[in-house]
Amino acid sequence: MRNMNKKISLVVIRRLPRYYRYLGELLNQNIKRISSKELSEKMNVTASQIRQDLNCFGGFGQQGYGYNVEELYYEIGTILGLRNGYKTIIAGAGYLGHALANYAGFEKRGFKTIGIFDSDPAKIGGQAGGVTIYNVADMGDFLKENPADIGILAVPKMSTKAVVDEMVKGGIKGLLNFSYVDLDVPDDVVVENVHLSDSLMTLSYLVREKKKMSKDGGGL
């Protein structure tokens, strides 16, 4: 029960979901305890890093024993805010919006999608992943009645700005951004970007490097 103050680095935070995932796997396999060493071998990171990361949030382990899988899984979930019952809305009911609405992973981790918004009359009134699709023009009113925490942006680039402004005005505090543009939001709103084409370009670079390497001295 240390920390309290000391700001925790974002690189540590970004590793937590991966730990959470592996612990969930262990839990499925009915494994009760794990040492940082064993976990580090499974995950291809150093045991030191695992221990350092976890100790940012408190001493979850026990000397000579390791970590209790179920407890650690639970604790990391709490740290990540998975027990806060965050409500999400999705802007855009295209293929991507549908994919996200149907994605079981979100619900399973405690996020509840309460509305999807689009401007296409053919879609409005329909459903995606069991959630109703509303007119995006009514999003502001909807948020007044049904406060939400997280907004997911699955709209075309040109609609992004207007939708973001409306969401922020409506009290949304976090944005998951699939749009190609970077967002400009007030200080009290956080953004997490998922730039698909950035990922593909990075991959492209890496593929090219690999091919180059295997051509010349690939032996060693």
Add this chain to the structure above:
Amino acid sequence: MRNMNKKISLVVIRRLPRYYRYLGELLNQNIKRISSKELSEKMNVTASQIRQDLNCFGGFGQQGYGYNVEELYYEIGTILGLRNGYKTIIAGAGYLGHALANYAGFEKRGFKTIGIFDSDPAKIGGQAGGVTIYNVADMGDFLKENPADIGILAVPKMSTKAVVDEMVKGGIKGLLNFSYVDLDVPDDVVVENVHLSDSLMTLSYLVREKKKMSKDGGGL
């Protein structure tokens, strides 16, 4: 024209697509030249970092002038391998597969989707984003006839392993992984993960932190 050897850090690579994006924007606005300082202000990074990053690949600028936007845009594109005509295939013709097949951003950056694969007889023979959907059972044969460089994984977790093995056997050298599981691939294959639920969990943490901060001493 330095480098040649000296391995370039992945953190640098991951910034290139963002530079590329901003330069494309400037190009659209018909801006001819830009200094590292101006660009740094637009992008919210330090000018020093931009210069350091670019100098990993060569001296693209000119003292007293800055960088030629068009030239730099072109050069970064080359570095990223966007002029290699990489062919991609998509596994999974669900909503996500459709979203990716329809995503103009990929084609615009020089990636060509040559096939989509699914196991659902109702989908096989159809199209997504103008590309034919084939039986995933025929993927191996397809790759023999139509070599591809990059495979995009938009299949459910349980199908992932089999699909990956088939892709690797078929000569795919890079995987864009949307699946929840981490992949186990040979040394000469690279993987770029897009874990949507990881992003959402990170966002969840950040939202929680912000809320905490605005509650207590949010004034300063």
Add this chain to the structure above:
DNA sequence: TAGATTGTTAATCGATTAACAATC
């Protein structure tokens, strides 16, 4: 030429790893 801005070296900062005493 004078002014501007790069390319690059050196200084700082932060993140990772190693080591080990504390302790279950």
Add this chain to the structure above:
DNA sequence: TAGATTGTTAATCGATTAACAATC
């Protein structure tokens, strides 16, 4: 108790920033 493994401090490594001479 002896063995194992944590929590934590110290050492190393890498990434970012600052500074400035080179030069367009």
